Amino acid sequence: MSRKKRYLKIIIINDVKYGSYLFSKFINYIMKNGKKQIAQKIFYYSINLICIKLKKNSFLLIKKILSNVQPIFEIKKRKIGGMNYNIPFKINLKRSLMFAMKWIILNARKRNENGFKNKFVGELIDTYYNNSLSIKQKDSILKISEQNKAYSNFKI
Template identity: 90%
Template sequence: MEQNMSRKKRYLKVIITNDIKFGSYLFSKFINYIMKNGKKQIAQKIFYYSINLITIKLKKNSFFLIKKILLNVQPIFEIKKRKIGGMNYNIPFKINLKRSLMFAMKWIVFNSKKRNENGFKNKLVGELIDSYYNNSLSIKHKENILKISEQNKAYSNFKI
């Protein structure tokens, strides 16, 4: 008798350690989203520089600022496309906190690259400050998704 062995690789979940300077899991996740090509020290320098500038400009606690910024950018819904009967529908559904944090961090990093300031550090600072005051590209992205989910609320009963 032969046993059916799965050929699928089993991956271990990577445990993310807290960041060195503040000891925060949230900050280490943000640094990982900034990081390119495995260059974590450069990403840390960029992140800590931007946090220091923000705390100086807004005169508030850095952890409180990042929490508030991420809370402003976090989406409530996610939209997935589904083809039903030859028609494509945008189906909105609620997402959990971890996934919404992921979207918020990705949008902030992505939209800061589009900005006009010189250097990524300054672009990130500008995007974070604008997100704090609710007028950044990331906030507009969130509002677009909210608008689409309101329009397609009737399709929310479809399974994905």
């Protein structure tokens, strides 16, 4: 009989304002040190500002932004015969959404603007127009996967 502890999957509650699972995941990725209310304020402020600037629906806007950044492939390193190979493989929708959200937030933190709200708004607008750092990150991974397409038959 196995004595290994079984972990229950954490159920994420939809966000308060819009009732969307996607928005609640975004808020959880923004959150630092368990301060969810601050993360919610930042997210809702930026969403409202972007909706006013671009005159679009908030949910459709975030969907478009995330679809621009979502990677198709993930690259993992594998050592075969003393050489390290970058092996590309397709990833599922949930994992690609996770990468997209994390890249947007990380690249927003790197921007040279005052306050995270302004950085986040700038990054979201740039991703909407396909000229942000997160889009470049996605393109670089796509380029690496195209170069190493020959190694895709190796299993990880």
